[in-house]
Amino acid sequence: MSPNVGKAAGGASTQVLLAGVLLAGFLSVPMWADKGVIFLASVALVQIVFALSFNVIFGLSGMVSFGHAAYFASGAYACGLLLREPGVSVFTGLVAGGLAGGALAAVIGLVALRRASGNYFAILTLAFAEMLHILIAKTPWFGREDGLTGIKRPVIAGSMDLAQGDGIFYFTLAVASVLMAGAWVLWHCGFGHRLAAIRQEPDRAAFLGVDVHRARLVAFTLSGVGAGFAGAMYAPLAQLLTPEVAHWSFSALPILFCLLGGTAIFWGPVAGVLVFLGLEHSTRNIIGLSEVVIGSTLLVVVLVFPGGLAGGMLRLRQMWRRQPASSGAVQGGQT
Amino acid sequence: MNSNAAILQARGVFKNYGDIRVLHDVALEVAPGTTHAVIGPNGAGKTTLFKVLSGELFATAGTVHFEGRDVSRVPGHARVRRGMGRTFQVARVFGENTVLDNMAVAIESREAAKGSHPLRSLSVSRSSALLEECRSILAQVGLGGRLHERAGVLAYGERKRLELAMTLALKPRMLLLDEPMAGMSPGDRIAAVELLRRISLELSMSILLTEHDMSVVFALADRVTVLNYGKVIASGSPEEVKASPLVREVYLGH
Numbered sequence: 001m002s003p004n005v006g007k008a009a010g011g012a013s014t015q016v017l018l019a020g021v022l023l024a025g026f027l028s029v030p031m032w033a034d035k036g037v038i039f040l041a042s043v044a045l046v047q048i049v050f051a052l053s054f055n056v057i058f059g060l061s062g063m064v065s066f067g068h069a070a071y072f073a074s075g076a077y078a079c080g081l082l083l084r085e086p087g088v089s090v091f092t093g094l095v096a097g098g099l100a101g102g103a104l105a106a107v108i109g110l111v112a113l114r115r116a117s118g119n120y121f122a123i124l125t126l127a128f129a130e131m132l133h134i135l136i137a138k139t140p141w142f143g144r145e146d147g148l149t150g151i152k153r154p155v156i157a158g159s160m161d162l163a164q165g166d167g168i169f170y171f172t173l174a175v176a177s178v179l180m181a182g183a184w185v186l187w188h189c190g191f192g193h194r195l196a197a198i199r200q201e202p203d204r205a206a207f208l209g210v211d212v213h214r215a216r217l218v219a220f221t222l223s224g225v226g227a228g229f230a231g232a233m234y235a236p237l238a239q240l241l242t243p244e245v246a247h248w249s250f251s252a253l254p255i256l257f258c259l260l261g262g263t264a265i266f267w268g269p270v271a272g273v274l275v276f277l278g279l280e281h282s283t284r285n286i287i288g289l290s291e292v293v294i295g296s297t298l299l300v301v302v303l304v305f306p307g308g309l310a311g312g313m314l315r316l317r318q319m320w321r322r323q324p325a326s327s328g329a330v331q332g333g334q335t
Numbered sequence: 336m337n338s339n340a341a342i343l344q345a346r347g348v349f350k351n352y353g354d355i356r357v358l359h360d361v362a363l364e365v366a367p368g369t370t371h372a373v374i375g376p377n378g379a380g381k382t383t384l385f386k387v388l389s390g391e392l393f394a395t396a397g398t399v400h401f402e403g404r405d406v407s408r409v410p411g412h413a414r415v416r417r418g419m420g421r422t423f424q425v426a427r428v429f430g431e432n433t434v435l436d437n438m439a440v441a442i443e444s445r446e447a448a449k450g451s452h453p454l455r456s457l458s459v460s461r462s463s464a465l466l467e468e469c470r471s472i473l474a475q476v477g478l479g480g481r482l483h484e485r486a487g488v489l490a491y492g493e494r495k496r497l498e499l500a501m502t503l504a505l506k507p508r509m510l511l512l513d514e515p516m517a518g519m520s521p522g523d524r525i526a527a528v529e530l531l532r533r534i535s536l537e538l539s540m541s542i543l544l545t546e547h548d549m550s551v552v553f554a555l556a557d558r559v560t561v562l563n564y565g566k567v568i569a570s571g572s573p574e575e576v577k578a579s580p581l582v583r584e585v586y587l588g589h
Contacts, residue, residue, distance in 0.1 A: 190443040191456040197429050197440050204427035204498075207389070208444040209415040209505060264431075 015184075018267055026173050030166045037281075039237075042169050044277050045176040046234045047257065051269035052183045053226025054254035059263030060187060061219045062199030064122045067129025068227055068254055070108070071101035073246035074132065075228030077142055080151045080235035090154045090162065094175065094232045101228015102221050104132075109220035113213065126248060133246040147242035151235050162236060172233055179229055180270075186222065187266045195219050260301055262308025271309045341400070342367045342509055342541045343388065348397035350383050350565075357383045358394070359565040365509070365558075370535055370542040372552045375562035376586055381545040382424065382513065384562065388543065389421045389511050390414040402508070416448045420507030424514045426494040430487030434478055434497055437486050438469035441501040468504070476500045476530060492523035496530070503534070510534070512544040516551050528554050553577075561586065 029041045050072055057063045075097030082093045112124040136142045143149065153162035162168045186192050197205040198212050206212045235241060244250060254269070261272025279297060283290040305312030341364040350358040357380045365371040375381050386392040388399060390411035398407045406414055415421070429437050442465055447456050473479050476496040481489065486497060495515065502510065515531065516524050528551055534540050535555070546552050552559060552573070559576040561569040563586070569579045576582055 185457060185459055188459040189457045190447060193436070193440050194444060194447070196432070197444075200429045200431060201427045203391070204423070204429070204501075205440075205444075206410075206412045207415055207421050207423075208441050208501065209412050209448040210444050211412050 019180075019184075022270065023173075023177065030169060038166060038169050040277060040281055042172045042237050043234075044273055045172045046230050046237065047253065047273045047277065048270050049176050049179045049183075049233065050227055050230035051254045051257040051261075051273050052180060052266075053223050053230060055258050055263055055266075055269045056183065056186060056195075056223040056226065057219055058255070058258055059265075059268065060192060060199065061195045061216060063216065063220065064118060065220075065251075066122050066126035066248065066255075067108075067251050068125075068223075069246050069248065069250035070125075070129035070132045071105050071224040071227035072231040072234070072250065073136065073241075073243075074104045075101040075231030076235045076241050076245055077136065077148065077231075078228070079232035080148050080241045081141075083151045083154065083236055084148075086152075088154065090156060090171070090236060093235065094229060097232020097235070098225045098229040101231060102225035105224020105227075106217070106221040109217045109224075113216055113220065126251070129246060129251055130248060133243055133248075136246050137243040142243075143241070145243060147240050149240055151239045151241070153236045153239070168237055172237060175229070175233055179226065183226060184266060191215070191218075256298065258308070260298055260308055262305070262310035262312070264307055265310040265314070268308050268310035275309065340367065341365055342402055343543060344400040345384075345388060346398050346400075348384070348387055348394045348399070350380075350387055350392065351395045357565050358387070361397070361562070361565070361567055363388075363560050363567070363570070365541055365543050367541050368535075368539045369557040370531075370544070370555050371558045371560065372556035373543065373545045373560050373562060374547075374549070374552055374586065379562040380565040381562055383565075385511065385513050385543075385545050389419065415505060415507075418506075418508040419511060420502035420505050420509070421511040422495070422498050422502055422513060422515065424517055426491070426498045428486040428489075428494050428497050428501070430485065432486055433483050434473065434486055434489070435466070435469055435482045437497060437501055438473060438504060439465060441504040442468055445505045472500045472504050473497075475503075477526070492519050492527070495519065495523075495527070499530075507540075509541040509543070512542065514545055514547060516546060516548050524548065524551065531555055 026041060026045065030038055033041070050068075054065075054068050057065055078100035079093035079097035082088045082096055083090065108125060108128045112121050112128070137145050153168055155161045156171070160167055160171070162171055194205065194210050194215060197208070198210065198215060202212050231245065234245070257272035257276055258269045259272070260276055261270065262268030275297075276294065279294050280290060283293045301309060301312075305315070307315070343363075343365040345361060345363045348358050348361040349356065361380075361384060363371070363373070363384075373381050373384060383392065387394045390406065390409060390413070393408060398405055400406065401414065401417060401419060404417075406417070409417070411421075429440065432440070439461055443456075446452070470479065470482065473482065476499055478493060478496055478500065481493065486494065489497060499515075512531075516527055519527060531542065532555060535542055542555075544555070556573055558571065559569075559573050560567055561576055561579075561582050568585065569576050569582045
């Protein structure tokens, strides 16, 4: 058989298995981990949603944006401001966050995508994000550089108190699962296939009748919605928002997660987040060395596996499968 | 030929790139169900005319009508939705995907463009009817045995056939083919000429093509338009064009 990236990563049973292992892994965290690790796992879930939303435009549609923190931050502040008020449902906050991220992405996308040339688009998205960063840092309503405090963890449906025990963790896990499922559908549906087609040959896609400009704008907006949701998940979790979440270095995170995990496969950024945060956590006590370890890991992955961790795994699997085929006689029992 | 009956009609088309005039008052008409070739030496403006007709570029002046409607300012993807299919000079396919996936994207795009079932774009599974349609069109162009091959590993001639199959999947009423034989081996050319002739006859397809290979042009075309330095220097049946002294001088002579 020829190498076939799409199919090799796309077997339905493999997908369900991966999702099941991931869910079980996260569900088990409160059983063995301390408060710090449970909080870290919640942050990982937020970052997974953030990274997956970014990969909709980066890995799927082939657009490079340097300012994805802007949509995260707008979602986080929208949700955070609402949750400071008494009696506001956390779901209202979530929806507001998603809408805020999507609305900002739609506006910026409308301006930046008018000239779709790659570098111009990337720099423009960065410029808009930096503007938002300054706006937040200077506006009293947003808490300026000191941050937005007093964000409450409300009670859901009168019974589940997010402020008690591991409530916020389970809530974050549930929301992340729904959003991941949504991202998975987007990645594998007809519209997702057209985005992948646009990434590979935009002119061919256009002459299949696809409105390339509109599809890119929709993808960019949906990506903003996802980042907005990630921000909205983060607000009640952290309970403190600083302009840092709109800073360019925060935009760099999903790029790192995607490059580390691999952009060509849906699950790549998930692996990127887990490995990155795992490394960061396990090297946190070695002051100054943490960055060195993470930096050199990234360097090795990019040099050895240009397709990221997920791409590397696929390649290993293909080499594994090709071996019995090349040895000829023993391939009878291959499944 | 009655001008109102033309499926594709260009009138007074000029195209400038900055100060350089590439097309100068070009007129052209394609009658329904016929094959019309545009020929001319390198740099004559064939590809630019092709881009203006397909909507990849807009003319600086002049009009393009498709099925009687002015499409001069209609972008390429919208012309496709109105029934124009086009292939590229260097075949463009989605190399990371399988042959089958390439076809499925084409059919899904056609269905999505209708807009009657917007939620179907979110379906993650493909209907058996869609897969059947993919298989049947691929069989027509001789790629029935390569369904699960990655398009990127196909031979060049196969890639051209896949691109043609994807374009046919859009159910166009007219095909625009930019040098359909470019880069093909002599054997592939004969097969491709046969394939195009069959499409033209069985689907009574209107075809406009640009081509370098004169044997292809004279085997397929009902009408020929000759361009030189961006101007039409002859237009008519292949015999008329072959007989034109001007055409012999600038083109066929060397």
